[in-house]
Amino acid sequence: MGVRVTNRKTRTLLLAAILFRATQLQAALQVETGQFAANTGSATTTVTTGFQGKAVILWATSGTANTDTTRGTAGWSKGFSDGTNHRCIAWAGDDNVATSNVGRTIRTASALDILTDGTPTSARRVTGVAFNATPNMVITWDGTPAAAYLVGYMLLGGSDITNVLVGHSSAMPTSTGTWNVNNNGASVGFTGDFVMMLYDAFTGDGTGVQANSSIGFAASATKEFTMAWGVDDGATMSATVDAVSYTNANASIAHITEGAETVDLLANFLGFTSTGFDLNISNAQARLSTIMPFLIIKGGQWDVGTTTLPTLGAARTITGMVFQPQGLFLSTNQALSDNTVAIIASSVVGAATSTSSETAAGLIHFDAINTDVSRQIGNDVILFDNSLSPNAGFDFTNFTSDGWVGTSQASATRAQQTGWFAMADNAAAPSCAAGQNIALLGVGCR
Numbered sequence: 001m002g003v004r005v006t007n008r009k010t011r012t013l014l015l016a017a018i019l020f021r022a023t024q025l026q027a028a029l030q031v032e033t034g035q036f037a038a039n040t041g042s043a044t045t046t047v048t049t050g051f052q053g054k055a056v057i058l059w060a061t062s063g064t065a066n067t068d069t070t071r072g073t074a075g076w077s078k079g080f081s082d083g084t085n086h087r088c089i090a091w092a093g094d095d096n097v098a099t100s101n102v103g104r105t106i107r108t109a110s111a112l113d114i115l116t117d118g119t120p121t122s123a124r125r126v127t128g129v130a131f132n133a134t135p136n137m138v139i140t141w142d143g144t145p146a147a148a149y150l151v152g153y154m155l156l157g158g159s160d161i162t163n164v165l166v167g168h169s170s171a172m173p174t175s176t177g178t179w180n181v182n183n184n185g186a187s188v189g190f191t192g193d194f195v196m197m198l199y200d201a202f203t204g205d206g207t208g209v210q211a212n213s214s215i216g217f218a219a220s221a222t223k224e225f226t227m228a229w230g231v232d233d234g235a236t237m238s239a240t241v242d243a244v245s246y247t248n249a250n251a252s253i254a255h256i257t258e259g260a261e262t263v264d265l266l267a268n269f270l271g272f273t274s275t276g277f278d279l280n281i282s283n284a285q286a287r288l289s290t291i292m293p294f295l296i297i298k299g300g301q302w303d304v305g306t307t308t309l310p311t312l313g314a315a316r317t318i319t320g321m322v323f324q325p326q327g328l329f330l331s332t333n334q335a336l337s338d339n340t341v342a343i344i345a346s347s348v349v350g351a352a353t354s355t356s357s358e359t360a361a362g363l364i365h366f367d368a369i370n371t372d373v374s375r376q377i378g379n380d381v382i383l384f385d386n387s388l389s390p391n392a393g394f395d396f397t398n399f400t401s402d403g404w405v406g407t408s409q410a411s412a413t414r415a416q417q418t419g420w421f422a423m424a425d426n427a428a429a430p431s432c433a434a435g436q437n438i439a440l441l442g443v444g445c446r
Contacts, residue, residue: 056131060377062375080293082165101118161299168292191274212230217304228255247332265283304420326423330350378393391410
């Protein structure tokens with residue numbers, strides 16, 4: 001039997017609540033994590049999704065199986081797309097060679113670049129991403145993939161996200177101070193709430209020797225993280241390979257000079273502007289005037305932080321966030337402490353929205369030549385330990401009202417420094433006068 005509401009004020013409040021609830025259900029940030037295999041029978045791969053996306057972050061190795069912990073020539077790539085614009089970086093190295101062979105790429109029209117050796121050789125690139133209302137995501141390659149490369153992704157959508165842009169900066173200054181970053185000389189067109197950056201010391205689209213790259217992200221001047229890695233190319237003695245890793249919880253982008261093991265570029269986030277965002281360059285890179293790809297998003301709530309991975313089956317609980325997260329992205333490498341260069345180069349990323357929706361990928365290059373270059377990708381773990389060994393990773397456990405929880409796997413032994421970002425929608429409950437209660441509609445009062 002229905003309930004008849006006769007009081008006009010109550011009826012008005014109920015109607016307002018219903019309308020708000022309908023709007024709230026539509027105006028949410030949506031996030032999905034998953035993995036797909038490249039279609040070896042076509043130049044397109046269709047991925048069924050839970051909603052129509054607005055932006056996607058992609059990552060992949062040259063691997064084709066989740067059990068693959070291949071110790072041998074390996075590649076790793078990370079990129080993003082807004083459906084029109086695509087950017088990515090990649091690096092790869094050869095295993096067990098007399099002279100180190102490592103290389104990298106940056107692509108200003110591709111969202112991924114699958115590298116199969118350190119020359120580097122590109123097997124396939126993702127040159128198109130379409131977000132359809134079906135809903136699905138159609139990935140277009142630059143040709144039919146010869147192998148079913150596994151690709152992890154974090155898809156973002158919902159009407160809370162009002163603006164998204166994938167672009168890249170103009171030339172980076174070679175001096176310290178504030179760098180006003182825009183979209184290659186043009187305004188971004190909106191004031192963002194979150195930005196992810198890729199750095200690879202290039203002046204434009206192409207390939208290069210050495211493997212020195214960086215990723216970083218920021219939501220404010222006090223919420224940022226970056227990690228970088230570098231490997232010498234053409235080294236003939238194990239002592240000179242200098243495979244190194246670096247992290248910084250107070251910066252958004254960094255660069256390591258391979259061989260010298262020094263951080264020759266460091267920039268921290270200052271804030272968003274109407275044309276892009278500002279970085280403060282504290283260590284200026286003089287040898288190259290480079291571009292920096294970025295994904296900038298307006299809408300939703302975002303938080304960025306850093307932690308160390310627990311070991312041997314222990315849990316890690318993050319609290320103090322002002323929202324309950326809906327999605328989580330993690331990023332780590334060989335570094336055990338902040339602002340310190342560590343031996344062995346690695347880059348590992350992963351994401352999760354639930355215990356059944358987590359995926360990760362990583363690549364590691366040891367300091368000595370005649371040891372291992374390894375890759376791994378998986379869909380049942382949010383991060384790998386840098387040993388890239390079975391049962392040596394980090395599992396997502398659950399979200400809480402103000403944070404998230406994760407648990408190390410039984411064989412995990414490295415307390416790696418790890419950066420993370422999380423997101424949620426901005427839906428807020430309506431204001432209610434004293435004594436009024438509309439909780440039966442699923443809408444609380446502020």
